[in-house]
Amino acid sequence: MAEALVDNVDRTPETLSPEAIQQDMALEYDSMVFLSAIEQLAVRWSSSTLPTSPALALASLVDLANRVVEFVEQLPMAKAGEFSLHALISRDLPNYAQLGLQHIQKRRFSREALERTVQSAATFHLISKDILRVLNICLAINVKAFHSSEMRRQWKTVYAGFLAHVAKALQQFDPDQRT
Amino acid sequence: MPQTPESQKVIMVVDDSQTVRNIMALIVHRLGHQIVRTRSALEALSTLNEVVPDLIFLDITLPGMDGLDICKVIKGHPRIQHVPVIILSGSGQEFDKMMGRLAGAADHITKPFEPETIRKCVETYCGPSDSAQEGVWQKP
Numbered sequence: 332m333a334e335a336l337v338d339n340v341d342r343t344p345e346t347l348s349p350e351a352i353q354q355d356m357a358l359e360y361d362s363m364v365f366l367s368a369i370e371q372l373a374v375r376w377s378s379s380t381l382p383t384s385p386a387l388a389l390a391s392l393v394d395l396a397n398r399v400v401e402f403v404e405q406l407p408m409a410k411a412g413e414f415s416l417h418a419l420i421s422r423d424l425p426n427y428a429q430l431g432l433q434h435i436q437k438r439r440f441s442r443e444a445l446e447r448t449v450q451s452a453a454t455f456h457l458i459s460k461d462i463l464r465v466l467n468i469c470l471a472i473n474v475k476a477f478h479s480s481e482m483r484r485q486w487k488t489v490y491a492g493f494l495a496h497v498a499k500a501l502q503q504f505d506p507d508q509r510t
Numbered sequence: 511m512p513q514t515p516e517s518q519k520v521i522m523v524v525d526d527s528q529t530v531r532n533i534m535a536l537i538v539h540r541l542g543h544q545i546v547r548t549r550s551a552l553e554a555l556s557t558l559n560e561v562v563p564d565l566i567f568l569d570i571t572l573p574g575m576d577g578l579d580i581c582k583v584i585k586g587h588p589r590i591q592h593v594p595v596i597i598l599s600g601s602g603q604e605f606d607k608m609m610g611r612l613a614g615a616a617d618h619i620t621k622p623f624e625p626e627t628i629r630k631c632v633e634t635y636c637g638p639s640d641s642a643q644e645g646v647w648q649k650p
Binding site: 363485 | 537
C-alpha cells in the first residue's frame with residue numbers, strides 16, 4: 332500500500348509575519364537542497380553499495396558529517412549563538428564514548444585523527460554512534476530555526492527518518508569482514 | 511469527501527529512499543498538490559491499480575524491477591499510458607537519459623535535485639496550482 336497522505340491533514344494555521352513566512356520558505360528551500368545532497372552521500376550506505384573498507388566507510392561518514400556541520404554553521408541562529416563543532420563537543424563531552432576534541436581540526440572532523448582512533452570494529456561502531464549524536468544535535472538546530480511549528484514538526488520527522496536510515500546502515504556495517 | 515480545486519493534481523513518487531520520498535512530499539505539498547508515495551515496483555504497480563496519478567516521479571534504481579521496466583509497464587497499459595513519467599537517477603549520464611526516453615519517460619531529473627527543478631517539472635506537466643502555499647520559495 333502507498334504511504335498515508337499525512338500532508339493533507341488540516342491544522343489550525345499559526346499567525347506568522349510575512350517576514351517569518353519568507354524566512355521559513357528560504358530555510359526550507361536550502362534544507363531541501365542540502366538534504367537531497369547528503370542523501371546521495373548516505374546512499375553509499377545502502378546494502379548493495381556499502382563502502383568496501385573501514386577507511387572508506389569512515390571517510391564517507393566524515394564527509395557526510397562535515398557537510399552537516401557546514402550547513403548548520405550558516406544558519407542565522409547558529410551564527411548568533413556562535414555555533415562551532417568544538418563548542419558543541421566540549422559541552423557534550425561526557426556523552427561521547429570515543430569522540431573528543433582531538434578529532435576536530437579547522438572547525439571540522441578530521442579524517443586522519445578519527446582514523447587513528449578507529450582501530451577495530453568496536454571502535455568504529457562507537458565513534459560512528461558518537462558522530463550520529465553530533466548529527467542529531469546539528470539537525471535539531473536546523474529544525475529549531477523554523478518559525479512555523481508545523482514546519483518544525485515536518486522537518487523533525489524528515490530528519491529522524493534520514494538519521495534512522497544512516498544509523499541502521501552503520502549498524503549493519505562490519506569493518507572486520509571487509510578489507 | 512472534501513472538494514479539491516481542479517488545479518490540484520495527484521503526483522506519485524516511487525523511490526526506495528524514505529528521505530527522497532519525504533522531500534518530494536514536502537515539495538509537492540507546498541506546490542498545492544497531493545502526493546502518493548511508494549517505495550518499490552510492486553507497491554507502485556499495486557497502487558496504480560487503484561489510483562491514476564497526473565504525474566509520476568520514478569527512481570531508476572529500485573529493488574526487484576527497476577524504474578525503466580516499470581516505465582515500460584506503465585506505457586504499455588492503456589489506462590495509465592498517458593501519465594507522464596519522470597525518471598529520477600543518481601547519474602546525469604546521457605545513457606540513463608536515453609534509456610529513459612526509450613522506455614517512454616517524458617523527462618529525466620538527476621539527484622541531488624533542487625525544489626525549483628521539481629517545481630518546473632510539475633508546472634510543465636500539470637500546470638500551476640491555485641493551492642500553492644503562501645510565500646512558497648521566493649528565494650530563487
